[in-house]
Amino acid sequence: MTEPQDLWLVVGLGNPGPSYSGHRHNIGYMVADELADRMGSPWRAHKSGRSAVVEGRLTPPGTPGPRVVLMRGKGYMNESGGPVSTIAKFYKVPPERIIAIHDELDIGFGTLRIKLGGGDNGHNGLRSMRSSLGTGDFFRVRAGIGRPPGRQPVAEFVLSDYSRTEKKELPFQISDAADAIEMLVSEGLAKTQSRFNS
Numbered sequence: 001m002t003e004p005q006d007l008w009l010v011v012g013l014g015n016p017g018p019s020y021s022g023h024r025h026n027i028g029y030m031v032a033d034e035l036a037d038r039m040g041s042p043w044r045a046h047k048s049g050r051s052a053v054v055e056g057r058l059t060p061p062g063t064p065g066p067r068v069v070l071m072r073g074k075g076y077m078n079e080s081g082g083p084v085s086t087i088a089k090f091y092k093v094p095p096e097r098i099i100a101i102h103d104e105l106d107i108g109f110g111t112l113r114i115k116l117g118g119g120d121n122g123h124n125g126l127r128s129m130r131s132s133l134g135t136g137d138f139f140r141v142r143a144g145i146g147r148p149p150g151r152q153p154v155a156e157f158v159l160s161d162y163s164r165t166e167k168k169e170l171p172f173q174i175s176d177a178a179d180a181i182e183m184l185v186s187e188g189l190a191k192t193q194s195r196f197n198s
Contacts, residue, residue: 008068008185009093013102013125015077024145025158028101031177032070050083058182066185078124081132098138107144110173112196
């Protein structure tokens with residue numbers, strides 16, 4: 001069995017089901033899918049019934065590297081914390097080795113910011129995680145979506161698809177976010193921030 005200190009939990013935040021799949025609020029799911037593809041492993045239902053997981057390494061097969069569990073909750077964004085807490089306890093992963101991937105309104109589209117801890121900034125998934133874990137001291141990979149245009153309500157904006165122009169650039173943001181997570185678990189926060197927060 002893997003020692004807990006060797007293991008990371010990478011959480012893609014989003015809403016389940018095809019009607020939400022292309023929404024800005026689901027960038028966490030999209031990045032988690034990219035990481036699962038890189039690991040060459042399919043999602044499987046966890047026995048808790050509330051999550052899908054992928055276990056493996058974020059390195060080419062046969063090479064040493066950090067072991068990770070990717071997860072996507074099967075419930076809605078504002079209920080993310082319970083499944084995250086359950087998976088963290090099951091695999092004995094402490095909060096300081098948890099990475100949440102989420103959309104961020106206060107960062108322009110296409111931009112990434114990586115940090116440890118901080119507030120929730122009105123993000124229901126982060127708020128739910130903080131509540132269930134009892135701390136906000138986990139890593140965040142913040143994928144910028146920008147602010148809604150004009151007077152469009154924030155809730156309507158995040159629960160809508162990317163624009164046609166954004167969809168052309170979205171694969172690059174997803175790939176960069178996956179790269180950032182690989183770097184974070186293997187080389188640490190300072191180097192990752194130096195590369196991706198500029």
